[in-house]
Amino acid sequence: MAMPLSIILVLMAYGFFTKNNSRKRLAVGLAFVALYLSSNTCLVIKALNWWEPKVTLMQQMTGTYDVGVLLSGGLIAGSKPYSDLVSLGNNGDRVLQTFRLYKAGKIKKILITGMSLPYQMRLRKGETREAAGLLVQWGVPASDIMFEEKARNTRENAKYSAAILKQKFPSGKYILITSAFHMRRAKGCFQKAGIRADIFPADYHGGYNNINFNNLVIPDANAFADFSVLWHELIGYVVYKFAGYI
Template sequence: MFFPVSKLLGFFALPSNAVMVLGLVGLVLMATRWARLGRGLVVASLVLLAVFGWSPLGNALLVPLEARFAPFRDDGRPIAGIVILGGATTPDVAAARDEVVLNEAAERMTAAAALALRHPEARVIHSGGDASFVFGGGNESDSALRLLRDLGLPAERLVPEDRSRNTVENAAFTKAIAQPKPGERWLLVTSAYHMPRSIGVFRQAGFAVEPYPVDWRTVGPSDALRPFATLGDGLRRTDTAMREWVGLVVYWLTGRSSDLFPGPRPGCDLGRADNCRP
Protein backbone atom coordinates (compact mmCIF):
# COMPACT_ATOMS: atom_id res chain seq x y z
CA MET A 1 0.00 0.00 0.00
CA PHE A 2 2.86 2.36 0.82
CA PHE A 3 4.35 2.11 -2.69
CA PRO A 4 1.31 3.26 -4.74
CA VAL A 5 0.48 5.99 -2.21
CA SER A 6 4.08 7.23 -2.25
CA LYS A 7 4.06 7.32 -6.05
CA LEU A 8 0.82 9.32 -6.11
CA LEU A 9 1.98 11.77 -3.46
CA GLY A 10 5.37 11.95 -5.14
CA PHE A 11 3.73 13.13 -8.36
CA PHE A 12 2.18 16.15 -6.66
CA ALA A 13 5.27 16.77 -4.51
CA LEU A 14 7.21 17.76 -7.62
CA PRO A 15 6.87 21.53 -8.15
CA SER A 16 6.71 21.19 -11.92
CA ASN A 17 3.73 18.83 -11.69
CA ALA A 18 1.96 20.86 -9.00
CA VAL A 19 2.34 24.10 -10.93
CA MET A 20 0.98 22.59 -14.14
CA VAL A 21 -2.00 21.08 -12.31
CA LEU A 22 -2.65 24.48 -10.74
CA GLY A 23 -2.60 26.16 -14.16
CA LEU A 24 -4.87 23.55 -15.75
CA VAL A 25 -7.38 23.89 -12.93
CA GLY A 26 -7.30 27.63 -13.52
CA LEU A 27 -8.01 27.17 -17.22
CA VAL A 28 -11.01 24.97 -16.46
CA LEU A 29 -12.37 27.45 -13.92
CA MET A 30 -12.11 30.28 -16.46
CA ALA A 31 -15.00 28.70 -18.34
CA THR A 32 -17.22 28.73 -15.25
CA ARG A 33 -18.66 31.33 -12.90
CA TRP A 34 -15.33 31.15 -11.01
CA ALA A 35 -13.49 32.70 -13.95
CA ARG A 36 -11.82 35.30 -11.77
CA LEU A 37 -10.36 32.62 -9.52
CA GLY A 38 -9.31 30.69 -12.61
CA ARG A 39 -7.40 33.67 -14.01
CA GLY A 40 -5.68 34.10 -10.68
CA LEU A 41 -4.59 30.44 -10.65
CA VAL A 42 -3.23 30.68 -14.19
CA VAL A 43 -1.23 33.80 -13.32
CA ALA A 44 0.03 32.15 -10.13
CA SER A 45 1.12 29.05 -12.03
CA LEU A 46 3.10 31.15 -14.53
CA VAL A 47 4.82 33.09 -11.75
CA LEU A 48 5.66 29.91 -9.85
CA LEU A 49 6.91 28.27 -13.04
CA ALA A 50 9.35 31.15 -13.51
CA VAL A 51 10.48 31.04 -9.88
CA PHE A 52 11.00 27.27 -9.85
CA GLY A 53 12.68 27.25 -13.25
CA TRP A 54 14.88 30.33 -13.42
CA SER A 55 15.64 31.27 -9.81
CA PRO A 56 18.40 29.58 -7.76
CA LEU A 57 15.76 27.86 -5.59
CA GLY A 58 16.58 24.37 -6.85
CA ASN A 59 20.25 24.77 -5.99
CA ALA A 60 19.47 26.38 -2.64
CA LEU A 61 17.39 23.34 -1.71
CA LEU A 62 19.99 20.87 -2.97
CA VAL A 63 23.12 22.38 -1.37
CA PRO A 64 22.34 21.37 2.26
CA LEU A 65 21.44 17.85 1.15
CA GLU A 66 24.75 17.42 -0.65
CA ALA A 67 26.72 18.95 2.23
CA ARG A 68 25.26 16.64 4.88
CA PHE A 69 27.89 13.92 4.39
CA ALA A 70 31.52 14.57 3.49
CA PRO A 71 33.21 12.76 0.62
CA PHE A 72 34.51 9.32 1.58
CA ARG A 73 38.14 9.09 2.63
CA ASP A 74 39.59 5.63 2.16
CA ASP A 75 41.70 4.66 5.17
CA GLY A 76 42.68 1.30 3.73
CA ARG A 77 40.64 -0.80 6.16
CA PRO A 78 39.02 -3.91 4.65
CA ILE A 79 35.50 -3.57 3.28
CA ALA A 80 33.05 -6.42 3.58
CA GLY A 81 30.63 -5.14 1.00
CA ILE A 82 29.48 -2.33 -1.27
CA VAL A 83 25.81 -1.51 -1.76
CA ILE A 84 24.95 0.44 -4.91
CA LEU A 85 21.51 2.02 -4.99
CA GLY A 86 19.68 1.98 -8.32
CA GLY A 87 18.73 5.06 -10.26
CA ALA A 88 21.71 5.36 -12.59
CA THR A 89 20.37 3.33 -15.50
CA THR A 90 17.41 3.68 -17.85
CA PRO A 91 16.20 0.08 -17.98
CA ASP A 92 13.40 0.37 -20.53
CA VAL A 93 15.70 1.97 -23.12
CA ALA A 94 18.46 -0.48 -22.20
CA ALA A 95 16.15 -3.43 -22.83
CA ALA A 96 14.92 -2.01 -26.12
CA ARG A 97 18.42 -1.22 -27.40
CA ASP A 98 20.22 -4.17 -25.80
CA GLU A 99 22.75 -1.72 -24.41
CA VAL A 100 23.60 -0.32 -20.99
CA VAL A 101 22.04 3.15 -20.85
CA LEU A 102 23.17 5.50 -18.08
CA ASN A 103 21.49 8.72 -16.98
CA GLU A 104 22.77 11.79 -15.12
CA ALA A 105 23.35 9.70 -11.96
CA ALA A 106 25.92 7.58 -13.80
CA GLU A 107 28.56 8.09 -11.08
CA ARG A 108 26.64 5.71 -8.87
CA MET A 109 27.84 2.98 -11.21
CA THR A 110 31.22 4.26 -12.38
CA ALA A 111 32.45 5.36 -8.95
CA ALA A 112 31.20 2.14 -7.37
CA ALA A 113 33.04 0.08 -9.99
CA ALA A 114 36.29 1.94 -9.30
CA LEU A 115 35.77 1.44 -5.57
CA ALA A 116 35.14 -2.27 -6.01
CA LEU A 117 38.27 -2.68 -8.11
CA ARG A 118 40.31 -1.05 -5.33
CA HIS A 119 38.80 -3.43 -2.79
CA PRO A 120 38.70 -6.90 -4.36
CA GLU A 121 37.68 -8.44 -1.02
CA ALA A 122 34.32 -6.69 -0.99
CA ARG A 123 31.02 -8.18 -2.12
CA VAL A 124 29.04 -5.91 -4.46
CA ILE A 125 25.25 -5.69 -4.23
CA HIS A 126 23.26 -3.61 -6.67
CA SER A 127 19.86 -2.73 -5.23
CA GLY A 128 17.13 -1.76 -7.65
CA GLY A 129 14.23 -3.47 -9.40
CA ASP A 130 11.36 -2.11 -11.46
CA ALA A 131 10.19 1.12 -9.80
CA SER A 132 7.70 2.05 -12.50
CA PHE A 133 4.12 2.56 -11.37
CA VAL A 134 2.05 2.49 -14.55
CA PHE A 135 4.25 1.34 -17.43
CA GLY A 136 6.77 -1.42 -16.98
CA GLY A 137 10.22 0.10 -17.04
CA GLY A 138 12.35 -3.02 -16.88
CA ASN A 139 14.65 -4.18 -14.11
CA GLU A 140 17.56 -1.93 -13.19
CA SER A 141 19.81 -4.66 -11.85
CA ASP A 142 20.00 -6.45 -15.20
CA SER A 143 21.81 -3.66 -17.02
CA ALA A 144 23.66 -2.50 -13.88
CA LEU A 145 25.35 -5.87 -13.36
CA ARG A 146 26.08 -6.08 -17.07
CA LEU A 147 27.93 -2.75 -16.86
CA LEU A 148 29.88 -3.81 -13.77
CA ARG A 149 31.02 -6.96 -15.56
CA ASP A 150 32.01 -4.91 -18.61
CA LEU A 151 34.07 -2.65 -16.33
CA GLY A 152 36.10 -5.62 -15.11
CA LEU A 153 34.36 -6.95 -12.01
CA PRO A 154 34.13 -10.75 -11.79
CA ALA A 155 30.57 -12.07 -11.99
CA GLU A 156 31.03 -14.09 -8.79
CA ARG A 157 31.43 -10.89 -6.76
CA LEU A 158 28.19 -9.35 -8.02
CA VAL A 159 24.85 -9.90 -6.31
CA PRO A 160 21.59 -8.44 -7.65
CA GLU A 161 18.84 -7.21 -5.36
CA ASP A 162 16.20 -6.87 -8.05
CA ARG A 163 12.91 -6.55 -6.13
CA SER A 164 13.10 -3.12 -4.50
CA ARG A 165 11.02 -0.21 -5.80
CA ASN A 166 11.99 2.51 -3.32
CA THR A 167 14.60 3.32 -0.70
CA VAL A 168 12.75 1.53 2.10
CA GLU A 169 12.76 -1.69 0.10
CA ASN A 170 16.40 -1.08 -0.89
CA ALA A 171 17.38 -1.26 2.77
CA ALA A 172 15.16 -4.17 3.78
CA PHE A 173 15.87 -6.44 0.83
CA THR A 174 19.59 -5.66 0.71
CA LYS A 175 20.00 -6.39 4.40
CA ALA A 176 18.32 -9.76 3.90
CA ILE A 177 20.82 -10.61 1.16
CA ALA A 178 23.93 -9.18 2.83
CA GLN A 179 23.29 -10.61 6.30
CA PRO A 180 25.84 -8.15 7.73
CA LYS A 181 27.74 -9.31 10.78
CA PRO A 182 28.62 -7.02 13.73
CA GLY A 183 31.75 -5.05 12.97
CA GLU A 184 31.64 -5.62 9.23
CA ARG A 185 32.24 -2.57 7.09
CA TRP A 186 29.66 -1.93 4.38
CA LEU A 187 29.69 1.13 2.12
CA LEU A 188 26.57 2.69 0.62
CA VAL A 189 27.00 4.32 -2.80
CA THR A 190 24.36 6.77 -3.96
CA SER A 191 23.97 10.38 -5.07
CA ALA A 192 25.10 12.94 -2.49
CA TYR A 193 21.68 14.63 -2.41
CA HIS A 194 20.00 11.23 -1.79
CA MET A 195 22.41 10.15 0.93
CA PRO A 196 20.62 11.69 3.96
CA ARG A 197 17.35 9.88 3.21
CA SER A 198 19.16 6.65 2.34
CA ILE A 199 21.25 6.64 5.51
CA GLY A 200 18.17 7.31 7.64
CA VAL A 201 16.33 4.37 6.09
CA PHE A 202 19.28 1.97 6.38
CA ARG A 203 19.78 2.98 10.01
CA GLN A 204 16.13 2.37 10.77
CA ALA A 205 16.45 -1.07 9.15
CA GLY A 206 19.40 -1.84 11.42
CA PHE A 207 21.90 -2.07 8.56
CA ALA A 208 25.08 -0.17 9.48
CA VAL A 209 26.54 1.39 6.34
CA GLU A 210 29.15 4.05 5.73
CA PRO A 211 28.15 6.79 3.28
CA TYR A 212 29.99 6.93 -0.02
CA PRO A 213 28.37 9.95 -1.70
CA VAL A 214 28.82 10.52 -5.44
CA ASP A 215 27.07 12.42 -8.22
CA TRP A 216 27.21 15.96 -6.84
CA ARG A 217 25.00 18.39 -8.75
CA THR A 218 26.23 21.68 -7.23
CA VAL A 219 29.66 23.25 -6.69
CA GLY A 220 28.71 24.26 -3.15
CA PRO A 221 27.02 27.17 -1.32
CA SER A 222 27.81 29.64 -4.11
CA ASP A 223 25.33 27.82 -6.34
CA ALA A 224 22.53 28.84 -3.98
CA LEU A 225 22.72 32.30 -5.56
CA ARG A 226 23.18 31.25 -9.16
CA PRO A 227 20.05 31.37 -11.37
CA PHE A 228 19.45 28.91 -14.18
CA ALA A 229 19.85 29.78 -17.84
CA THR A 230 17.03 27.52 -18.98
CA LEU A 231 13.64 26.82 -17.46
CA GLY A 232 13.99 23.07 -17.94
CA ASP A 233 17.27 22.82 -16.02
CA GLY A 234 15.91 24.79 -13.09
CA LEU A 235 12.68 22.80 -12.90
CA ARG A 236 14.59 19.52 -12.98
CA ARG A 237 16.87 20.65 -10.17
CA THR A 238 13.95 21.96 -8.07
CA ASP A 239 12.03 18.71 -8.59
CA THR A 240 15.05 16.63 -7.56
CA ALA A 241 15.61 18.62 -4.37
CA MET A 242 11.95 18.83 -3.39
CA ARG A 243 11.49 15.07 -3.85
CA GLU A 244 14.23 14.50 -1.29
CA TRP A 245 12.94 17.01 1.24
CA VAL A 246 9.39 15.69 1.02
CA GLY A 247 10.74 12.14 1.23
CA LEU A 248 12.72 12.98 4.35
CA VAL A 249 9.64 14.34 6.10
CA VAL A 250 7.31 11.53 5.01
CA TYR A 251 9.76 8.75 5.85
CA TRP A 252 10.38 10.23 9.29
CA LEU A 253 6.69 10.74 10.06
CA THR A 254 5.87 7.18 9.01
CA GLY A 255 8.71 5.66 11.05
CA ARG A 256 10.77 4.57 8.05
CA SER A 257 13.77 6.79 8.82
CA SER A 258 15.85 7.13 11.97
CA ASP A 259 15.93 10.95 11.87
CA LEU A 260 14.20 13.86 10.21
CA PHE A 261 17.47 14.98 8.62
CA PRO A 262 20.03 12.18 9.10
CA GLY A 263 23.61 13.26 9.44
CA PRO A 264 26.98 11.76 10.43
CA ARG A 265 26.79 9.46 13.43
CA PRO A 266 30.18 7.70 13.75
CA GLY A 267 29.01 5.04 16.19
CA CYS A 268 26.50 3.88 13.61
CA ASP A 269 28.24 4.55 10.33
CA LEU A 270 31.33 2.57 11.29
CA GLY A 271 29.55 -0.75 11.59
CA ARG A 272 27.78 -0.58 14.96
CA ALA A 273 24.23 -1.48 13.97
CA ASP A 274 23.10 -1.34 17.58
CA ASN A 275 23.54 2.45 17.45
CA CYS A 276 21.79 2.94 14.12
CA ARG A 277 18.26 3.18 15.41
CA PRO A 278 16.94 6.23 17.30
Protein backbone atom coordinates in the same frame (compact mmCIF):
# COMPACT_ATOMS: atom_id res chain seq x y z
CA MET B 1 2.36 13.16 -6.56
CA ALA B 2 2.16 16.93 -6.12
CA MET B 3 5.06 17.82 -8.39
CA PRO B 4 5.98 21.44 -9.21
CA LEU B 5 4.68 21.33 -12.79
CA SER B 6 1.37 19.84 -11.66
CA ILE B 7 0.95 22.50 -8.97
CA ILE B 8 1.69 25.28 -11.45
CA LEU B 9 -0.75 23.86 -14.01
CA VAL B 10 -3.49 23.58 -11.38
CA LEU B 11 -2.96 27.19 -10.34
CA MET B 12 -3.05 28.34 -13.95
CA ALA B 13 -6.18 26.31 -14.69
CA TYR B 14 -7.90 27.68 -11.60
CA GLY B 15 -6.95 31.20 -12.61
CA PHE B 16 -8.32 30.61 -16.10
CA PHE B 17 -11.67 29.18 -15.04
CA THR B 18 -12.52 31.15 -11.91
CA LYS B 19 -14.78 34.13 -12.35
CA ASN B 20 -13.54 35.84 -9.21
CA ASN B 21 -11.04 38.45 -10.40
CA SER B 22 -9.11 38.66 -7.14
CA ARG B 23 -8.70 34.87 -6.99
CA LYS B 24 -7.77 34.84 -10.66
CA ARG B 25 -4.96 37.33 -10.07
CA LEU B 26 -3.81 35.45 -6.97
CA ALA B 27 -3.71 32.07 -8.75
CA VAL B 28 -1.88 33.41 -11.79
CA GLY B 29 0.53 35.35 -9.57
CA LEU B 30 1.31 32.29 -7.46
CA ALA B 31 1.84 30.21 -10.61
CA PHE B 32 4.25 32.82 -11.97
CA VAL B 33 6.20 33.07 -8.71
CA ALA B 34 6.38 29.27 -8.34
CA LEU B 35 7.59 28.85 -11.91
CA TYR B 36 10.21 31.58 -11.55
CA LEU B 37 11.59 30.36 -8.22
CA SER B 38 11.71 26.71 -9.28
CA SER B 39 13.53 27.53 -12.53
CA ASN B 40 16.05 29.96 -11.00
CA THR B 41 19.47 28.34 -11.33
CA CYS B 42 21.01 30.21 -8.41
CA LEU B 43 18.22 29.37 -5.96
CA VAL B 44 17.92 25.75 -7.07
CA ILE B 45 21.66 25.16 -6.71
CA LYS B 46 21.61 26.71 -3.23
CA ALA B 47 18.73 24.41 -2.24
CA LEU B 48 20.51 21.34 -3.61
CA ASN B 49 23.75 22.25 -1.85
CA TRP B 50 21.82 22.49 1.42
CA TRP B 51 20.15 19.11 0.94
CA GLU B 52 22.92 16.99 -0.58
CA PRO B 53 25.70 15.66 1.71
CA LYS B 54 29.23 16.91 1.30
CA VAL B 55 31.43 15.11 -1.19
CA THR B 56 33.32 12.11 0.19
CA LEU B 57 36.90 12.27 -1.04
CA MET B 58 38.24 8.82 -1.84
CA GLN B 59 41.79 9.70 -0.87
CA GLN B 60 40.59 10.56 2.63
CA MET B 61 38.83 7.21 3.13
CA THR B 62 40.65 4.90 5.52
CA GLY B 63 40.39 1.14 5.65
CA THR B 64 38.38 -1.21 3.45
CA TYR B 65 34.66 -1.92 3.47
CA ASP B 66 33.41 -5.48 3.30
CA VAL B 67 30.41 -4.49 1.17
CA GLY B 68 29.47 -1.51 -0.95
CA VAL B 69 25.67 -1.39 -1.25
CA LEU B 70 24.59 0.08 -4.58
CA LEU B 71 20.97 1.21 -4.79
CA SER B 72 19.37 0.78 -8.20
CA GLY B 73 16.79 3.04 -9.81
CA GLY B 74 17.88 4.88 -12.93
CA LEU B 75 21.19 3.05 -13.21
CA ILE B 76 20.52 1.83 -16.74
CA ALA B 77 18.49 3.52 -19.46
CA GLY B 78 17.83 0.16 -21.11
CA SER B 79 19.21 -1.80 -24.03
CA LYS B 80 18.54 -0.12 -27.34
CA PRO B 81 16.34 -2.07 -29.81
CA TYR B 82 18.17 -4.45 -32.12
CA SER B 83 21.57 -3.76 -30.60
CA ASP B 84 23.77 -4.67 -27.67
CA LEU B 85 24.17 -1.02 -26.66
CA VAL B 86 23.52 -0.42 -22.97
CA SER B 87 23.19 3.18 -21.80
CA LEU B 88 23.66 4.50 -18.29
CA GLY B 89 20.52 6.06 -16.87
CA ASN B 90 19.93 9.36 -15.11
CA ASN B 91 21.51 7.96 -11.95
CA GLY B 92 24.19 5.95 -13.74
CA ASP B 93 26.98 7.79 -11.92
CA ARG B 94 26.26 5.45 -9.01
CA VAL B 95 27.64 2.57 -11.10
CA LEU B 96 30.78 4.49 -12.02
CA GLN B 97 31.48 5.50 -8.41
CA THR B 98 30.96 1.90 -7.25
CA PHE B 99 33.50 0.77 -9.84
CA ARG B 100 35.98 3.41 -8.70
CA LEU B 101 35.62 2.32 -5.07
CA TYR B 102 36.17 -1.31 -5.99
CA LYS B 103 39.20 -0.69 -8.20
CA ALA B 104 40.71 1.54 -5.50
CA GLY B 105 40.45 -1.33 -3.02
CA LYS B 106 37.92 0.48 -0.85
CA ILE B 107 35.25 -2.23 -1.10
CA LYS B 108 35.62 -6.02 -1.30
CA LYS B 109 32.11 -6.97 -2.42
CA ILE B 110 29.26 -5.16 -4.20
CA LEU B 111 25.59 -5.70 -3.34
CA ILE B 112 23.21 -4.26 -5.95
CA THR B 113 19.68 -3.87 -4.63
CA GLY B 114 16.38 -3.27 -6.41
CA MET B 115 13.66 -4.88 -8.51
CA SER B 116 13.17 -4.37 -12.23
CA LEU B 117 10.07 -5.02 -14.35
CA PRO B 118 8.92 -8.68 -14.21
CA TYR B 119 9.66 -9.43 -17.87
CA GLN B 120 13.15 -7.96 -17.48
CA MET B 121 13.73 -10.10 -14.42
CA ARG B 122 12.68 -13.23 -16.32
CA LEU B 123 15.16 -12.42 -19.09
CA ARG B 124 17.81 -11.46 -16.52
CA LYS B 125 17.86 -8.05 -18.19
CA GLY B 126 16.88 -5.97 -15.16
CA GLU B 127 19.02 -2.96 -14.35
CA THR B 128 20.74 -4.76 -11.48
CA ARG B 129 21.99 -7.39 -13.93
CA GLU B 130 22.81 -4.84 -16.63
CA ALA B 131 24.78 -2.74 -14.14
CA ALA B 132 26.59 -5.87 -12.94
CA GLY B 133 27.38 -6.74 -16.55
CA LEU B 134 29.06 -3.39 -17.04
CA LEU B 135 31.06 -3.79 -13.84
CA VAL B 136 32.24 -7.23 -14.99
CA GLN B 137 33.23 -5.83 -18.40
CA TRP B 138 35.22 -3.15 -16.60
CA GLY B 139 37.13 -5.78 -14.62
CA VAL B 140 35.13 -6.57 -11.48
CA PRO B 141 34.96 -10.36 -10.91
CA ALA B 142 31.39 -11.66 -11.09
CA SER B 143 32.03 -13.56 -7.86
CA ASP B 144 32.36 -10.24 -6.03
CA ILE B 145 28.89 -9.03 -7.05
CA MET B 146 25.74 -9.97 -5.11
CA PHE B 147 22.11 -9.21 -5.84
CA GLU B 148 18.98 -8.30 -3.91
CA GLU B 149 16.13 -8.15 -6.42
CA LYS B 150 12.91 -7.99 -4.38
CA ALA B 151 13.00 -4.37 -3.24
CA ARG B 152 10.45 -2.02 -4.84
CA ASN B 153 11.40 1.13 -2.94
CA THR B 154 14.05 2.58 -0.64
CA ARG B 155 12.56 1.09 2.50
CA GLU B 156 12.64 -2.40 0.97
CA ASN B 157 16.18 -1.78 -0.35
CA ALA B 158 17.20 -1.40 3.27
CA LYS B 159 15.03 -4.19 4.66
CA TYR B 160 16.08 -6.90 2.21
CA SER B 161 19.71 -5.79 1.97
CA ALA B 162 19.94 -5.81 5.76
CA ALA B 163 18.87 -9.46 5.82
CA ILE B 164 21.64 -10.39 3.39
CA LEU B 165 24.29 -8.33 5.16
CA LYS B 166 23.41 -9.67 8.60
CA GLN B 167 23.51 -13.26 7.31
CA LYS B 168 26.67 -13.13 5.19
CA PHE B 169 28.63 -10.31 6.83
CA PRO B 170 27.30 -10.09 10.39
CA SER B 171 30.16 -8.00 11.71
CA GLY B 172 31.06 -6.36 8.43
CA LYS B 173 31.81 -2.79 7.52
CA TYR B 174 29.46 -1.29 4.94
CA ILE B 175 29.28 1.76 2.70
CA LEU B 176 26.11 3.01 1.02
CA ILE B 177 26.27 4.25 -2.59
CA THR B 178 23.38 6.23 -4.02
CA SER B 179 22.66 9.65 -5.49
CA ALA B 180 23.49 12.59 -3.24
CA PHE B 181 19.91 13.90 -3.33
CA HIS B 182 18.66 10.47 -2.20
CA MET B 183 21.25 9.78 0.48
CA ARG B 184 19.42 11.19 3.52
CA ARG B 185 16.39 8.96 2.98
CA ALA B 186 18.47 5.91 2.08
CA LYS B 187 20.76 6.22 5.09
CA GLY B 188 17.77 6.71 7.38
CA CYS B 189 16.11 3.56 6.06
CA PHE B 190 19.26 1.46 6.50
CA GLN B 191 19.73 2.74 10.05
CA LYS B 192 16.11 1.83 10.78
CA ALA B 193 16.81 -1.66 9.42
CA GLY B 194 19.73 -2.02 11.83
CA ILE B 195 22.54 -1.35 9.37
CA ARG B 196 25.03 1.36 10.22
CA ALA B 197 26.86 2.28 7.05
CA ASP B 198 29.14 5.05 5.92
CA ILE B 199 28.03 6.94 2.83
CA PHE B 200 29.50 7.63 -0.59
CA PRO B 201 27.17 10.04 -2.40
CA ALA B 202 27.19 10.03 -6.20
CA ASP B 203 25.36 11.85 -8.98
CA TYR B 204 25.45 15.36 -7.51
CA HIS B 205 22.90 17.84 -8.86
CA GLY B 206 24.18 20.82 -6.90
CA GLY B 207 27.21 22.91 -7.78
CA TYR B 208 29.13 26.06 -7.12
CA ASN B 209 28.48 28.21 -10.18
CA ASN B 210 29.39 31.87 -9.91
CA ILE B 211 26.39 34.16 -9.63
CA ASN B 212 25.76 36.03 -12.86
CA PHE B 213 22.87 37.68 -14.65
CA ASN B 214 21.82 34.52 -16.48
CA ASN B 215 21.56 32.14 -13.52
CA LEU B 216 20.09 34.80 -11.24
CA VAL B 217 17.43 36.28 -13.52
CA ILE B 218 16.76 34.12 -16.58
CA PRO B 219 14.62 30.97 -15.99
CA ASP B 220 16.30 27.70 -16.94
CA ALA B 221 14.64 24.39 -17.86
CA ASN B 222 17.52 22.37 -16.40
CA ALA B 223 17.12 24.15 -13.07
CA PHE B 224 13.41 23.34 -13.11
CA ALA B 225 14.19 19.66 -13.76
CA ASP B 226 16.70 19.60 -10.88
CA PHE B 227 14.20 21.28 -8.58
CA SER B 228 11.59 18.67 -9.50
CA VAL B 229 14.02 15.93 -8.46
CA LEU B 230 14.68 17.70 -5.16
CA TRP B 231 10.98 18.35 -4.53
CA HIS B 232 10.12 14.69 -5.16
CA GLU B 233 12.83 13.61 -2.72
CA LEU B 234 11.73 16.08 -0.04
CA ILE B 235 8.17 14.79 -0.23
CA GLY B 236 9.44 11.20 -0.10
CA TYR B 237 11.56 11.98 2.95
CA VAL B 238 8.62 13.58 4.80
CA VAL B 239 6.32 10.66 3.94
CA TYR B 240 8.92 8.13 5.11
CA LYS B 241 9.44 10.12 8.31
CA PHE B 242 5.74 10.12 9.15
CA ALA B 243 5.45 6.42 8.26
CA GLY B 244 8.31 5.57 10.62
CA TYR B 245 10.57 4.18 7.89
CA ILE B 246 13.45 6.49 8.91
